[in-house]
Amino acid sequence: MSKLILLLLILFLALHPSSPRPEPYAMRISCGARLNVHTAPTNTLWYKDFGYTGGRPANASPTSYIAPPLKTLRYFPLSDGPENCYNIKRVPKGHYAVRIFFALVAEPNFENEPLFDVSIQGSQIYSLRSGWSTSDDQSFTEALVFVADGSLSSCVHSTGHGDPAILSFEILQVDDKAYYFGSNWGQGTILRTAKRLNCGSTLSKFDADYNGDHWGGDRFWHKATTFQQSSGKVRSVESKIKKASVSPNFYPEEIYQTALISTDSLPELSYNMDVDPNRNYSIWLHFAEIDVGITNVGQRIFDILINGDIAFKDVDIIRMSGGAHMAIVLNKTIAVNGRTLTITIHPTKGNAIINAIEVFEVIPAESKTLTEEVGALQTLKNALGLPLRFGWNGDPCVPQQHPWSGVDCLYDKKNLKWVIDGLTLDNQALRGFLSNDISKLHHLQSINLSGNSIHGTIPSSLGTITGLEVLDLSFNFFNGSIPESLGMLTSLKRLNLNGNLLSGRVPAALGGRLLHRASFKTATWAGLGFSIFQTAQRPM
Known part of the structure; x- marks a missing residue:
């Protein structure tokens, strides 16, 4: 019976071969x-x-x-x-x-x-x-x-x-492994394309124009029939190039069918490009021996220098690739301190050759803000009627060069996420209400919403933000009573509720003082270590 099942399985697989790789998104x-x-x-x-x-x-x-x-x-x-x-x-x-x-x-x-x-x-x-x-x-x-x-x-x-x-x-x-360059590669890294050259080509093209594999991502290749320091001579062939469009990078075959080759009078090929200083760059160099005069190992040997340092020594394309018209790719990731990146092909036997060049800036990916806190800020944006000029789109804390206006961020080393530790939105013409979702910003230490026209009650959920040290809701249109939960804010050092429409008692934990729809001057409870600023009635 087991042999019959095995034969049936083999027959099924023969009639129904495994499906090809799906098209990329x-x-x-x-x-x-x-x-x-x-x-x-x-x-x-x-x-x-x-x-x-x-x-x-x-x-x-x-x-x-x-x-x-x-x-x-x-x-x-x-x-x-x-x-x-x-x-x-x-x-x-x-x-x-x-x-x-x-x-x-x-x-x-x-x-x-x-x-x-x-x-x-x-x-x-x-x-x-x-x-x-x-x-x-x-x-x-x-x-x-x-x-x-x-x-x-x-x-x-x-x-x-x-x-x-x-x-x-x-x-x-x-491909999930596209442009793998070593131990620092991964989800914490972004590769920004700084330069991509098809050497020897007279036309700039996308992968799609080359009929390239869709898993290549439709890269754009700039033509390069000359370099700044060394012109070289152009070589092109129509011969098939082996080992070109293979996983994980699927390069179009045509980028290996053209090349720049140095001349006897200028044996080196040297390419310069401007870069941002103090960054890491991943450099990918493409070769295929397409010169009819080079068919055996040892006929063309060269060193590759990057900013004067030898990155690859005694490169022999025939030996490394396995033969003529076979593609190889060499990769080196380096730190660049200055503003120039120079790639030099220095021959020790024969002339220099290069088919294509790619340069990527290696950018460490920023840690994002805690998802729950981003959602809470978006809810507050709508509830408070934040003016359009604030934007509040994207991530509130990153990129660090562009944080959201009115939002203070703190990096949580334990969770490797940014969190919100301060809101400073005083005197911004806010006309909405304060949502209960503010309690989801549980890393807040300071809230200043004074001098707006915020209405409604003070959310009792504020009492759950245990690290809150400053709460200033003065000169708004808050009504109702002061939530008892504010007494749970044991870290509170300053509370200002002056200039609102509040009534009722001050919670005992905040001083036990009655509100009788009259203005009160600053009252300080030394034993509690903070001040309360209050008025029950605001002139209309």
Whole structure:
């Protein structure tokens, strides 16, 4: 019987072979678009605009020939808040290439070139520099990130130099091990694309234009027929390249079918690029021996130097790859102290050769704010009627360069999360009510909501914020009695309820004093170690 079952299983597997690997997740958004869009030449689908926290649609003036041919964008006036985001839900757990193209608003009276910062998953990855709109390299930013919780967020942060504007937003799944570079690689790391060159190519292309595997993430490869310090000669072939499009990076075969080769008069190939100082960079160098004159081991040998230090010695492509027309990739991650990264191919036998170069900035991923506390702040934002100019989009504490206005953050080393330890929203024309959800901010030490027009009762849940030291609700329209629960705030050093519509007794734990709809001067209970400022009636 067991043999029969085994034979049936073998027959079933023969008739029903295992399914091929599914297509990677892909989400492309045409910002500002009201309808889905397909673009030539690959008939790429761009979804109509969704997932944004604010901003306004407008016509677009793309800044680069490499930008997708989309006609709309979304821009974010500073009056609508300094931070605005795209929050995409139900993204499968995995590894993603995220790419954002920028554009100019095609309307009169707009500043030609806004400057702003960009973050992904709470980590700042890019700052637009003056002149970006005339530079292909700077018209977009791209990074490799991990998604573990089913959502992906990217935010633009105003720096006061014009209104940020986004042409498109792409999320493209790549292999879980894509661009693995060593022990520091993982979910705590973001790789921002700093440079990607197809050496020897006369055309710049995306992976899709190369008919590349979709698991490659549709990378963009800039043409490079010359370097700054050494021109070299271009070599191209149509021969098939082995070991090119393989897991985990799935490089398009065509990037290995062209190369720059040094000349006898200038035997070195040297490439320079500007970088931000005191950062780590992961460098990926691509080789395939496509020179008809090089067919055996030992005919071409070279060293690879990065900023003058030998990164790879005695590189022999034929020996390392197994033969001609076979791809190999070498990776080195280094710390760069200065503002220049120099890659030098120094031959010791024959001439130098290079097929493609990739450089990534290694960015430590920021720890996020405790999810429950982010949700509590969003509830407070709506309940208090926070003015639009505050924004309060994205993560309140990260990137650390752009915390939410009025929110103080503290890093919880135990849970490796940011928490909220202070709210300072005095004199901000708030007209709502104070939600019970404020108690979910249980790390608060200080609350100052004075000088607004907040109405309703004081939430009894405030008494559960045991570390609260300062509570100032003065000069609002709070009514009802002072909650007995405030007596549980044993850490409280200062309580100010002056200028409200409160009535009834002061809880015994706060001093046991009656309120008779009359103003009281400051009363200090030395034994309790704090002051109470109160008035029961506020002039209308």
